[in-house]
């Protein structure tokens with residue numbers, strides 16, 4: 001099943017994000033899609049350190065310089081392309097990826113484990 005999340009035009013610049021929720025085993029999780037150059041990458045918005053939302057209440061998913069995904073709780077820093085934590089308390093762990101598909105500039109959630117929750 002494909003769920004429409006948005007279009008690449010909704011991600012106008014590097015690091016722009018679309019946020020949404022997914023459900024697995026009757027539990028809700030925040031998720032996001034972020035632009036990495038011409039590609040969209042999807043992850044759960046759950047930090048591998050303590051399971052908190054990366055952006056807390058700030059809304060911003062990126063580090064100050066805009067080049068890394070950043071957890072505002074304790075400073076974990078993740079590569080946008082791979083989700084790997086390269087600095088911080090969960091260094092070496094990764095964000096959980098969500099399968100997405102780009103089709104003619106449209107972005108769809110196509111994950112078999114995490115289902116879109118409206």
Ligand code: FES
Nearest residue numbers: 047049071074076
């Ligand atoms: S919860 Fe993200 S660094 Fe601690």
